[in-house]
Amino acid sequence: MHLERLIGLLEVVAVAGRPVSVTEVQKATRLPKPTCYRLIQSLAEQKLLDQPSDDGKFVIGERLIRVALLGKSDVDVRRCAAPLLKAAAISFNETVFLARLRDSVVEIIHVETPDDPARAFIHPGLGVRPMHACSCSKAIAAFAEPAFQDAILSSGMKQYTEHTKVTTDDLRAEFASIVARGYADCDQEIDLGIASVAAPIAIGNIGATFSVGAVGPIRRFTKENRGRIGQKLTGLSTKISGAIQLCNVAEV
Secondary structure (H helix, E strand, O other), X not given: OHHHHHHHHHHHHXXXXXXXXHHHHHHHHOXXXXXXXXXXXXXXXXXXXXXXOOOOEEEEOHHXXXXXXXXXXXXXXXXXXXXXXXXXXXXXXXXXXXXXXXXXXXXXXXXXXXOOOOOOOOOOOOEEEOOOOOHHHHHHHOOOOHHXXXXXHHOOOOOOOOOOOOOHHHHHHHHHHHHHHOOEEEEXXXXXXXXXXXXXXXXXXXXXXXXXXXXXXXXXXXXXXXXXXXXXXXXHHHHHHHHHHHHHHHHO
């Protein structure tokens, strides 16, 4: 019975889709007021509910979102993000991709291409990307904990092209630059003639666990154009974060 009540409370908050007061929850669940207050306090102490402000209202907590996210398959994430990625691919008229941090590696898990039949585009492929030389990986690594960055820098960093950065000083400087501007780029660091740009996707207080990027030939992905696309990707990342979290909450 106790567990059933807790789940009922979480369902009420999740379905609301906005911060709700204890009074609203109590009316929806029809629990006695003291019981409702006690259960909400217990859920808040365990970070299953959070108070985003001081108005006494609650939302689904970061801990619960984390649990839902860890259990979410790539198929679920793609379903949430694909419409936004496709719209961006059409808007940029370039390939757009979604990457995910998992087990200390970053993988590209979804790709959307432009609809222009006359447009030649680059497909980045799916799967694991090098942590030191791909925009989608660097966008996540730059915002990671120092210990995670140290692990990247202490591992063998392969030099794919003459443009690949393989020294600790170069990578640390680049991570700092990425944090300052909000996005990462890859200027022919893996393949000559190909460049990309990516922005981190932060999920609540969990941090950057995804990234969204665009890739194309260097003749179109000049430094200036990468800057313009990078700025747009930072805005897109916020929308994708919201879409993923909304899916998480809806499935809680």
